Amino acid sequence: MNKLWYLSQISIFEEMSQEEMREIDQLDTIHHFNWITKNTLVQTPESTREGLYFVKEGKLRLYKLNDSGKQFTLGILTKGNIFGELNSFSFGTSRVYIETLESSLLCTMFEPQFERLMINRPQLALKFLKALSDRLKEREDQLEQLALHGLRKRVIHLLSTLSEKFGVIQDGYALIDLPLSHQEIANMLGASREAVSGVMSELAKEGVVKTSRLSVQLAVTILEENIPQNSTH
Numbered sequence: 001m002n003k004l005w006y007l008s009q010i011s012i013f014e015e016m017s018q019e020e021m022r023e024i025d026q027l028d029t030i031h032h033f034n035w036i037t038k039n040t041l042v043q044t045p046e047s048t049r050e051g052l053y054f055v056k057e058g059k060l061r062l063y064k065l066n067d068s069g070k071q072f073t074l075g076i077l078t079k080g081n082i083f084g085e086l087n088s089f090s091f092g093t094s095r096v097y098i099e100t101l102e103s104s105l106l107c108t109m110f111e112p113q114f115e116r117l118m119i120n121r122p123q124l125a126l127k128f129l130k131a132l133s134d135r136l137k138e139r140e141d142q143l144e145q146l147a148l149h150g151l152r153k154r155v156i157h158l159l160s161t162l163s164e165k166f167g168v169i170q171d172g173y174a175l176i177d178l179p180l181s182h183q184e185i186a187n188m189l190g191a192s193r194e195a196v197s198g199v200m201s202e203l204a205k206e207g208v209v210k211t212s213r214l215s216v217q218l219a220v221t222i223l224e225e226n227i228p229q230n231s232t233h
């Protein structure tokens, strides 16, 4: 397995010169690579952590559970994303569950080695900070949606965001490459499945979405449209 090639594919290592990458490779920073099969829980609030994880291939879902088993999906991690930094850098730890949505390749790096890399390469530290800031921005956006908008607008906003990240354009629709049941959309929005189903059938009648048992597609016109900020519909 060519570690250098794998490293160059991870977002924060992009744009580094071959020479820099070779240096990093010689430090033997990558602890190991692991293919994890679909629908595996790779992390629970109780699990022991090995360091930082980089998603090389695949998709993983992060979620929280309440006492009665209700799930709230925080987000989807995909190629290039990092997780495990809260525990690694003692920022505390988030009590999240992380499960693979498809077969995924993860690579692990021990925290002291990653820290040393950042000290020696400030541009890597900046990229790491940027990745954390992007996540913060996403959370702020999610909070705004929850606090200020009605369910219809939140569903459209969620599908637009997912289309931008995971969409494949086909015949005027963005096919979202994720397993998205109405229940899962409800989990992402903190809403009930029944309410989401109501909104989805309304949107399907209007031609805004096309759904089947296996896929959800959003009309490209809606994806491109700038939804008015003050609409609470």
Ligand SMILES: Nc1ncnc2c1ncn2[C@@H]1O[C@@H]2COP(=O)(O)O[C@H]2[C@H]1O
Residues within 6 Å of the ligand: 043, 049, 062, 074, 075, 082, 083, 084, 085, 086, 087, 088, 092, 093, 094, 095, 096, 135, 139
């Ligand atoms: N809201 C979130 N969005 C994206 N990633 C998160 C979020 N909350 C936690 N994580 C990641 O999930 C990881 C779980 O382990 P840690 O708490 O070490 O570090 C956490 C973060 O890397």
